Amino acid sequence: MDEVKKKELQSATFERLLQHLDQRKDVQNIDLMNLAGFCRNCLSRWYREEAEKKGISISDMDARAHVYGMPYPEWKEKYQK
Template sequence: MDGLDEIDDRIAAEAFRRLARHLRHRSDAQNIDLMGLAGFCRNCLGDWVAEAGGMPKEQAREAVYGMPPAEWKARHGGEATPEQLARMAASMAKNAA
């Protein structure tokens, strides 16, 4: 059994909420950079919530962002550079492995 499965759901839920709030606070951490480093971003986290709970994807993403994703992007987003896109592609390739 994976040790993660031994974590009480209440504790896991609190850790998830802390992660989501941390990502809300760190608007300087762009999704493209998260994807390039870790192979996931705010959208992915929202999608995982949707998949786990049967929630509509847009509702789950809004819960993670704390606002509609388009609004977050308008406030905090920027254009991805070719270097960021290349890092993201290399990182995403690791996810399939």
């Protein structure tokens, strides 16, 4: 498999993970952290860090909005227990 295809598959897989987490708003970050060792906030931080490695500036809040599918404060108010 060439690098372009590999990156396309990784990107699609990441987006599918985000869709899955979006469908499972009942699963709290603490649940993810306890079971998997990472949470939505970790994913958003990793997203921002990888952007920075490529010279792309993205704020923590913008990265969280990408991962959460909406502004983080809105998600937190609606779904965080």
